[in-house]
Amino acid sequence: MLTGSIPASFSALSNLQILSLPVNQLTGTIPNSLSALQNLRLLTVFSNQLQGLIPTGLANLPSLTAVIVSENQLSGCIPSSFTALCGKNVNISNNPGLPNNGDWAAFCANGAGGYNGTLTTTKTGYWHDKTVWSCGAVPQAGDRAVVQHPVTVAPVQLNQAAQVRLEGAGKLIYEAGGLLRMGQ
Numbered sequence: 001m002l003t004g005s006i007p008a009s010f011s012a013l014s015n016l017q018i019l020s021l022p023v024n025q026l027t028g029t030i031p032n033s034l035s036a037l038q039n040l041r042l043l044t045v046f047s048n049q050l051q052g053l054i055p056t057g058l059a060n061l062p063s064l065t066a067v068i069v070s071e072n073q074l075s076g077c078i079p080s081s082f083t084a085l086c087g088k089n090v091n092i093s094n095n096p097g098l099p100n101n102g103d104w105a106a107f108c109a110n111g112a113g114g115y116n117g118t119l120t121t122t123k124t125g126y127w128h129d130k131t132v133w134s135c136g137a138v139p140q141a142g143d144r145a146v147v148q149h150p151v152t153v154a155p156v157q158l159n160q161a162a163q164v165r166l167e168g169a170g171k172l173i174y175e176a177g178g179l180l181r182m183g184q
Contacts, residue, residue, distance in 0.1 A: 077115040077135035128157035153178035
């Protein structure tokens with residue numbers, strides 16, 4: 001019944017091989033600093049209330065053989081670096097904020113749910129609101145944006161993308177003075 005967040009200071013435990021904190025009430029994010037644990041073999045933090053993005057650096061850990069982060073509230077895209085973990089024991093399922101609810105098999109089979117330079121709207125909202133976009137990121141100058149919901153372009157933000165494609169109910173609504181810079 002642990003509560004609170006995973007301490008970032010765990011990254012100082014340089015010989016740590018197993019970090020197992022499943023079925024608790026942990027909140028916050030999975031600290032990016034865990035990516036410094038070069039000896040980490042197993043990370044299990046399933047069935048908690050963790051939020052935010054999956055740290056991209058975890059996939060670069062040389063000893064890592066298992067990552068079980070299912071049944072949390074993780075969001076964003078599956079880091080492209082995680083292709084290095086295909087074939088290993090990874091479970092990211094039942095995270096409603098991940099594409100396809102965290103379908104690991106689809107990610108390994110064809111990259112589904114991974115960031116590939118394209119961001120897609122997931123709901124109606126403002127262009128500059130990261131919760132409106134897949135991967136939990138606002139489109140930048142080099143990104144392709146697929147707008148499937150009404151999105152408002154506000155004047156106070158730098159709104160940009162390399163390309164914009166409207167699909168289905170997608171449309172852009174410009175507030176007075178709102179600009180969308182396209183191209184690189």
